[in-house]
Amino acid sequence: MLEINIIRKSYINKPALSDVKLSFPRGEIVGLSEGVIRFRHNGGAYGMKKLMQRLSPPGMNVKAEKAITVICLILSALWGTLYFLTNYIMERDVLFTVRGGKLVPKQGAVISEFAMTVDPGMIFGFYVTMLIIAGFTLFRLAYFYQGSKSIYLMRRLPQKGETAKRVLALPALWIAGTALIMLLFTGLMAAVYLLATPKGCLPAQPFKDVWEVFACWKLIS
Secondary structure: OEEEEOOOOOOOOOOOHHHOOOEEOOEEEEEEEOOEEEEEEOHHHHHHHHHHHHOOOOOOOOHHHHHHHHHHHHHHHHHHHHHHHHHHHHHHHOOEEEEOOEEEEOOOOOOOOHHHHOOHHHHHHHHHHHHHHHHHHHHHHHHOOOOOOOHHHHHHOOOOOHHHHHHHHHHHHHHHHHHHHHHHHHHHHHHHHHHHOOHHHOOOOOOOOHHHHHOHHHHOO
16 A cells, blocks of 8 residues: 655545546555545556456457366366376275274285376366367467458568467467466375375385376277
């Protein structure tokens, strides 16, 4: 909150400063009391909105792309969690036997490595999300040829590669963000694998060949 001290003057038949609504590109005046203007800064949201506008075709509303991306990420995380739990619980149940009415680990029982317990199917949804985001580039390119056909305006700009930037940059950032979320999600599932498995049942190298979890080509082989 930024406070600006001023000397308030009043004039006959003119509105007081507190009655005048003022707005600025990066914030708004939210109140005036005892000669102090209270200004609320909206730099974060404003800056992000301006960045997305600069990385999109002129006049394009990116809300639909944002909504689709968020929904796909949520569904991917739900699918991955269900996939992991289904496979992990099946692997974990084999480790136990019933003795005296209680579940106890079998002698010498060892769970499979993390990469064997879960396969690329766990993160399948994140790869689908990346493909959908990549498809945004086709929609963005087609947008330049619709309505006022801003493609002609872009070609007259002195900056080279401006069209390519507005078509590719934002989807590329979203794909990178999706990949990061996929890595964090995999790390979270790996932590559950370690913490929920009895220590005596863990393999010597629980994360051997862990890279195979990301081998998406196995999904179509």
